[in-house]
Amino acid sequence: MNAPPATPGLLDDPLPALEEAALDWVVRLHSGSATAAERAAYAAWKVATPEQNAAALAAEALWDGLGKAAKPRRRRALLRGAGAGAVILGLLALGAGSGFLDHPATLLADHRTGIGERRSLILPDGSRLDLDSATSLDVAFDARRRRIRLHDGRIHAEVAADPDRPFEVEAAGGRVLALGTGFDLRRDGDAVQVVVTEHSVELAVPGQAPVQVAAGQRAGYGPGRLDPPAPADLRSETAWRRGQLIFHGRPLGEVAAEMGRYSRGWIVFTDAALRRRPVTGVFPTDDPVAFFDAIAAALPVRLRRLPWLTIVEPDPLRAGRL
Template structure:
């Protein structure tokens, strides 16, 4: 481990202890550590930014997870890796409890719904199903799913995701949640109507669109057939997307977490075709092409820096 890596590891330990109110008599030692080397202050600022970014990505988990982390740090002195894993595990477990169908990390599952429609879930994904007399509703809680809809003109089939609605028009299509809080929709057969932010667009076969929460969907753009729901074939196809989004998708296929020490790192754009069957190999490829460096705190917690 290099000097920079050691500084970041120490910074994580100091940050957790300070936020947990567990410094006590070590406050002077913490101040001395900060003053000893400008690299220590930079490392501490990097770590603080990383944790705030992680919380911002999952705002619904913040109050519950932070309290749980603080209590455990104060009473058991858990490591930084364990605390982070616990923080995200709570939110993931809540999704499973709410869902009707869910998959674990690296798992894919196909479910046949009561109307005969088929849903294929990518790893780390979950859906809720609500069928009513005049409407079939499915809510995508996490991850990504491929839908093959059984026709029923009397009951529209609607997928709710990130505050928007995707209505099937006799079709097969893919819906994925993004780390920015929006959703991406790609159509394999026929077409869908995407309603978001008070606007509505029609997405035809071999087209895709993206929308942010409470914003109108972007005009549909063409999509090659092999890129639509490529995860069903064990591939992650990334076309000029933020690194954070690619990391989140790979995270659905690997136990553990990867964080960027700076938000600007996760905002960098990346393109390529990567294997979801070998996520660590894919991560190394991304590191190489973007000129990044990884800090492996444990097998389950990796930090990326430039």
């Protein structure tokens, strides 16, 4: 069965067809006029492929989340009014913060932090790990090696000396080998970024020559790539350990996504130009309301806040003033 036509979004860069189609199915089936044939067609569409099933489950979860604050008619208006693409973008980009998209490996991890939680671990060898919000990992130590497997999130490692047992972190198919004592490591899906705060580390991914990253440098890798080391702003890169996030001219969409890691729910933009607006500032990770207040005061935006959902849209009355 074919999916119903995708609802036109308000984004300049529309989302993949599966996410658009899944949201359209959910809105249609809750319209009050859906037929038995349409419900059967959706059930068949949902299980046709794993990708369609994942998109359908995500759209259903978003509908249920909005249901905590809105009647069905209001929910349909919110989803349509924000644009299907905009809403599903918020769901997929920031929905990990809500917890319902967790991978099974994350749920069964040896150690994990909740949304907005930071925690420190002292490992059996005396090494210390600081875990950022929404982080999960496994620890595997034996007589020959010390290994951390990072499923998601961000850590800072202060590695205790033990020349007979290498200390390494596996993440997204790559490996970070500690050649010294201090580094940050962040994983977002298949993308990994390392910032070295003391001594050096070695990054290795299959099919690429390993690279060494020294203190004060950053590097990263992803599918088919291994980036060369580059200078890092350690004050900004490590601010999360002090309960802050520091941004210098970063696009508002990226800033919102970063802040979204520290609070439950979704942040949705109805205008692509807004997401590209540069932002500079220092924001506390434990007070997302302060972040929204700051952007509402500094930028020509209007916020609509609901439980689990914040919609960011242009404010035409202020567009020419700021």
